[in-house]
Amino acid sequence: MSNRALIDDLVRVCGPGGVRHRLADLMVFEADGSVDGAVKTTLPQAVVLPTSTEQVAGVVKIARKHGVPVVARGAGTGLSGGAVAINSGVIISLTRMNHVLEVNLLERTALVEPGVVNLDLSTHVKHQHLFFAPDPSSQKASTIGGNIAENAGGPHCLKYGVTTNHILGVEVVLPSGDIAWFDSNQAGYGGLDLTAAIVGSEGMFGIVTKALVKLTPIPQSISVILAAFASMDDAAMAVTEIIASGTMPASLEIMDQLSIEAVEAAYHAGYPTDAAAVLLVEVDGHPLEVAEISADVEALCRRIGTVQYRQSYDPVEQAALWMGRKMSLAAMGRLAPNYYLQDAVVPRSKLVQTLDEVDRLGRASGLPVANVFHAGDGNLHPLILFDRREKGAVERVLELNHDLVVACVELGGTLSGEHGIGSEKRDHMPLIYTESDLRAMAGLKRSFDPDDFFNPGKVLPAGLMCGELKDLHMQRMAQKHGIVAF
Amino acid sequence: MQSSRGLNVSETVVIESPAHLADVLADATAHRIAILPIGGGTCLSTGLPTNEHYRALDLSQLSGIENYIPTDMTASFLAGTPLRTVRAALAENGQELPIDLASDDEGTIGGLVATGYSGARRYGQGTLKDVLIGCEYVRGDGLLAKAGGMTVKNVSGFEVSRLLHGSWGSLAVLTRVNLKVLPRPKADRTFVWQDSTLAAALDRQVRFLTSFPGCIAMETTGCGDRWTTAIRFAGRESALQDYQLQLSNAEGTPDAVLDEWPLPPSTEDNPCLVANNPVEQSRGFALMLSTHQGVNALSISLPTGTVRAELDSGLVAAREITTHAEGLWMIEGGDPDWKRDAAIWGPGRQDIAVAQAVKDQFDPGNILNRGRLFI
Numbered sequence: 029m030s031n032r033a034l035i036d037d038l039v040r041v042c043g044p045g046g047v048r049h050r051l052a053d054l055m056v057f058e059a060d061g062s063v064d065g066a067v068k069t070t071l072p073q074a075v076v077l078p079t080s081t082e083q084v085a086g087v088v089k090i091a092r093k094h095g096v097p098v099v100a101r102g103a104g105t106g107l108s109g110g111a112v113a114i115n116s117g118v119i120i121s122l123t124r125m126n127h128v129l130e131v132n133l134l135e136r137t138a139l140v141e142p143g144v145v146n147l148d149l150s151t152h153v154k155h156q157h158l159f160f161a162p163d164p165s166s167q168k169a170s171t172i173g174g175n176i177a178e179n180a181g182g183p184h185c186l187k188y189g190v191t192t193n194h195i196l197g198v199e200v201v202l203p204s205g206d207i208a209w210f211d212s213n214q215a216g217y218g219g220l221d222l223t224a225a226i227v228g229s230e231g232m233f234g235i236v237t238k239a240l241v242k243l244t245p246i247p248q249s250i251s252v253i254l255a256a257f258a259s260m261d262d263a264a265m266a267v268t269e270i271i272a273s274g275t276m277p278a279s280l281e282i283m284d285q286l287s288i289e290a291v292e293a294a295y296h297a298g299y300p301t302d303a304a305a306v307l308l309v310e311v312d313g314h315p316l317e318v319a320e321i322s323a324d325v326e327a328l329c330r331r332i333g334t335v336q337y338r339q340s341y342d343p344v345e346q347a348a349l350w351m352g353r354k355m356s357l358a359a360m361g362r363l364a365p366n367y368y369l370q371d372a373v374v375p376r377s378k379l380v381q382t383l384d385e386v387d388r389l390g391r392a393s394g395l396p397v398a399n400v401f402h403a404g405d406g407n408l409h410p411l412i413l414f415d416r417r418e419k420g421a422v423e424r425v426l427e428l429n430h431d432l433v434v435a436c437v438e439l440g441g442t443l444s445g446e447h448g449i450g451s452e453k454r455d456h457m458p459l460i461y462t463e464s465d466l467r468a469m470a471g472l473k474r475s476f477d478p479d480d481f482f483n484p485g486k487v488l489p490a491g492l493m494c495g496e497l498k499d500l501h502m503q504r505m506a507q508k509h510g511i512v513a514f
Numbered sequence: 515m516q517s518s519r520g521l522n523v524s525e526t527v528v529i530e531s532p533a534h535l536a537d538v539l540a541d542a543t544a545h546r547i548a549i550l551p552i553g554g555g556t557c558l559s560t561g562l563p564t565n566e567h568y569r570a571l572d573l574s575q576l577s578g579i580e581n582y583i584p585t586d587m588t589a590s591f592l593a594g595t596p597l598r599t600v601r602a603a604l605a606e607n608g609q610e611l612p613i614d615l616a617s618d619d620e621g622t623i624g625g626l627v628a629t630g631y632s633g634a635r636r637y638g639q640g641t642l643k644d645v646l647i648g649c650e651y652v653r654g655d656g657l658l659a660k661a662g663g664m665t666v667k668n669v670s671g672f673e674v675s676r677l678l679h680g681s682w683g684s685l686a687v688l689t690r691v692n693l694k695v696l697p698r699p700k701a702d703r704t705f706v707w708q709d710s711t712l713a714a715a716l717d718r719q720v721r722f723l724t725s726f727p728g729c730i731a732m733e734t735t736g737c738g739d740r741w742t743t744a745i746r747f748a749g750r751e752s753a754l755q756d757y758q759l760q761l762s763n764a765e766g767t768p769d770a771v772l773d774e775w776p777l778p779p780s781t782e783d784n785p786c787l788v789a790n791n792p793v794e795q796s797r798g799f800a801l802m803l804s805t806h807q808g809v810n811a812l813s814i815s816l817p818t819g820t821v822r823a824e825l826d827s828g829l830v831a832a833r834e835i836t837t838h839a840e841g842l843w844m845i846e847g848g849d850p851d852w853k854r855d856a857a858i859w860g861p862g863r864q865d866i867a868v869a870q871a872v873k874d875q876f877d878p879g880n881i882l883n884r885g886r887l888f889i
Contacts, residue, residue, distance in 0.1 A: 132792075134720070134723065134724075134793050134794070135792055135793055135819075178669060179669045179673070181667055185667065189640070189644055190667060190669075192673065192676065193640060193644045202868065206867075208864060208865050208867075208868060209864055209865065210865050210868075211842070211865075212643075213790050213842050214680070214842070214863065214865070215630040215641075215643060215679055215680025215681070216629055216630030216631060216632070216680035216682070216844075217630075217680075217788075217790065217842050217843070217844045217859065217860060218682065218844055218858075218859030218860070218887055218888035218889075219859075219863050219865065219866075219869055219888055219889070220677065220680075220681055220684070220685075220865075220869045220872060220873075220889070221630075221643070221676065221677060221679060221680055221681070222677075222865055222868055222869065222872070224643065224673050224676035224677050224679065225672065225673055225674075225676075225677045225872070227673060227676075228669050228672065228673050229672055229673070245727035245728070248728070268585055271585065271587060272584070272585045274608050274609075274697035274698065274700070275697065276696070276697055313728065313749065313753070314728060314749060314750075314753035314756065314757070316750065316752040316753050316756055317749050317750040317752065317753040320750050320752060321750070373665040373666075373667050373668060374665065375583065375586045375588065375664055375665060376585065376586045376587070376666070377583055377585050377586045402667070405665075405666050405667045406586075406665055406666065406667070407665075407667050440663075440664055440665075441663075441665055442663045442665050442668045442670045443670040444668070444669045444670050445665070445667035445668065445669065446667060446669055447669070448669050449669070449670060449671065453670075457670070457671065460663065460670060461660070461670075461671060462659070462660075464657055464658055464659045465659045465660050465661065465671075466671075467657065467659070468653060468657055468659035468661070468674060468876075469661070469671050469672045469674065471653075471875040471876065472672050472674060472677070472872065472875065472876075473672070474875060475868070475871040475872040475874065475875040475876075476868065476871070476872075487671065487672070
């Protein structure tokens with residue numbers, strides 16, 4: 029069937045205003061937030077902007093009829109090439125499904141559509157003294173649906189957990205076009221927690237069209253602490269000792285000297301530019317408890333040798349302190365035309381060792397590397413700075429990225445803490461998983477999407493979804509146990 | 515032939531290693547032998563009655579701490595590790611898991627993850643799913659695999675670990691679980707009030723819910739005209755003293771102040787109806803149950819919507835109760851003869867087709883806990 033026939037069918041479901049198919053429109057959806065050249069993308073054949081679950085289901089059925097793959101997409105802020113087409117097909121942009129449908133104050137839950145912007149949800153329930161805890165740096169733009177697909181994190185996930193900890197149920201459109209509701213409470217009640225499988229599945233199992241999310245009470249008291257250190261090792265040691273002391277702050281973030289320099293040049297956040305590292309600590313809870321824990325943190329930082337220490341209970345000043353951290357990626361433009369953001373995680377006790385490796389590998393590559401990261405979680409974000417106009421720059425960056433990934437894995441870490449695998453990191457998956465591990469994941473994908481119809485070519489290394497491998501394990505078993513056929 | 519809690523066990527295989535388990539399950543799939551994984555054996559009386567003849571798996575040899583670095587606040591345990599071993603190891607370092615169990619629980623960490631048990635702290639601190647960061651498992655078809663790892667954040671690959679949480683061993687047998695652990699709070703306090711009616715006790719819970727969002731658990735237990743409502747806080751001593759003052763001003767002096775949450779005795783020999791539904795629905799259901807002659811005792815954790823009802827062993831009335839139950843519920847324990855005609859796993863599920871597709875991928879021979887479960 030022709031592309032014209034596909035477009036005509038899609039228009040019948042979403043209306044002419046809900047379908048984009050001209051080149052200039054399609055190019056908007058060809059990329060996400062990942063570095064151009066780091067992931068393969070193709071132009072989609074069409075982009076649809078549905079406004080209801082039924083429209084999403086209708087689009088899925090049409091795409092199936094035309095034999096073209098489907099990619100669900102939120103705001104397109106992803107950093108791993110997850111919400112882009114790599115085999116053409118139809119992109120379903122869910123940004124018009126952006127309503128908070130219901131807020132239940134007694135249950136502390138909200139039923140939302142996937143296109144609701146993360147920060148908008150917190151703003152919506154702020155006057156009820158509630159907020160949505162996952163707070164990725166992209167929260168001003170990224171959507172709840174995208175957060176669910178990537179199992180997004182953020183600075184406050186140290187205390188409150190990542191997205192999966194806050195999703196109680198989802199309505200999904202399945203690859204068949206059927207609509208289902210998955211309830212996380214099924215766990216333990218004889219069913220399966222299919223919500224748990226959907227979160228972090230990068231749109232490969234189903235398209236989330238509604239989500240029941242947990243809301244968190246806004247803490248009674250919040251203290252934000254800035255502690256500057258003369259060395260990164262001291263800052264990392266402070267993190268280790270705070271965690272070891274049995275205190276669980278809401279967040280523990282570190283920025284290195286290069287990041288401080290960029291942030292101060294761009295936003296004047298008030299960070300000391302002569303410090304090697306700045307540690308941001310947020311403590312929240314009962315006011316008396318916050319005061320005690322803050323005093324403990326201060327004593328600990330002073331013992332380690334903080335060179336500057338500030339603490340604030342004032343929301344305006346706190347916002348200024350956080351602004352530097354939250355805008356740090358945008359500030360990198362002060363240092364270089366381009367950056368590549370890495371997302372590896374290591375066990376917390378390996379933080380200092382890992383940062384040393386990052387420094388060593390960065391120097392060896394000749395590329396500057398800034399560090400802004402969720403230190404309490406061990407979630408590193410080395411920012412490789414470069415100028416893509418220089419010949420071979422992207423290749424050098426990808427080579428350094430590979431070396432950084434290998435170093436983190438060798439220290440017991442993993443590929444991604446919150447950005448997802450997408451197409452960017454899928455070829456790194458064998459670094460941490462065996463063939464059996466990956467086959468089991470492919471089996472889970474197959475149980476939702478046997479035809480590899482939703483977001484193909486992501487997460488799983490090439491070849492894992494093909495028929496030969498699908499049956500390989502069963503064939504081996506049959507041989508081993510002398511069975512002719514199952 | 516042995517009988518284990520009403521289940522027919524033809525033979526028991528002591529599992530020596532994950533690789534051994536993989537061989538045993540592959541063989542069982544090849545020959546369509548029903549498998550009964552046994553951790554601590556504390557939940558065997560739950561599930562549908564069945565005439566299957568099981569090959570039981572004794573997982574007690576898969577026991578021990580694989581990896582525990584207190585400063586990382588992560589720990590990896592072999593699945594058959596007794597809970598008391600887990601608790602003791604963590605307590606030595608001032609750490610814990612966010613879960614309370616029956617006071618005489620003899621379960622294993624793998625069993626706890628597989629059954630998805632959670633107590634009243636689920637309100638403030640979540641379930642084990644929230645701290646499960648990885649696992650190793652053997653699928654029904656004998657594929658030995660792992661998911662996740664030892665980092666507290668990880669989005670590398672699909673969430674198989676959390677899918678296995680609460681799946682009752684229907685997809686795979688866990689051999690290792692990796693958990694994020696929590697610091698033990700400096701102080702832990704429970705304030706208790708008595709009420710003569712369940713309605714008054716539930717109203718008290720709702721007041722707690724709206725006025726004390728910082729609590730980590732609350733629960734009403736009792737029967738007849740004796741209802742005890744407990745609210746629990748954890749943290750610094752100064753904060754707990756202030757909470758006590760605020761509670762006393764709002765609710766009057768508590769009838770008791772405890773330094774430990776009152777753990778219930780194990781009731782595994784009695785059938786127990788467990789429901790999990792929205793707050794208002796749970797209130798109505800609990801009030802209905804409290805007047806029913808087939809109910810011996812109730813416990814209600816309203817914020818989590820959990821209602822547990824210890825049922826009369828006569829069970830005729832209990833079967834009638836299940837016909838009134840709404841939403842999500844199940845029966846723990848109970849006599850096999852009675853359960854034969856009862857909907858042990860509650861009402862039908864809308865997501866059964868997808869759940870069955872997942873089951874077929876993980877356990878294509880349908881050997882794991884065959885006949886006991888929903889899928």
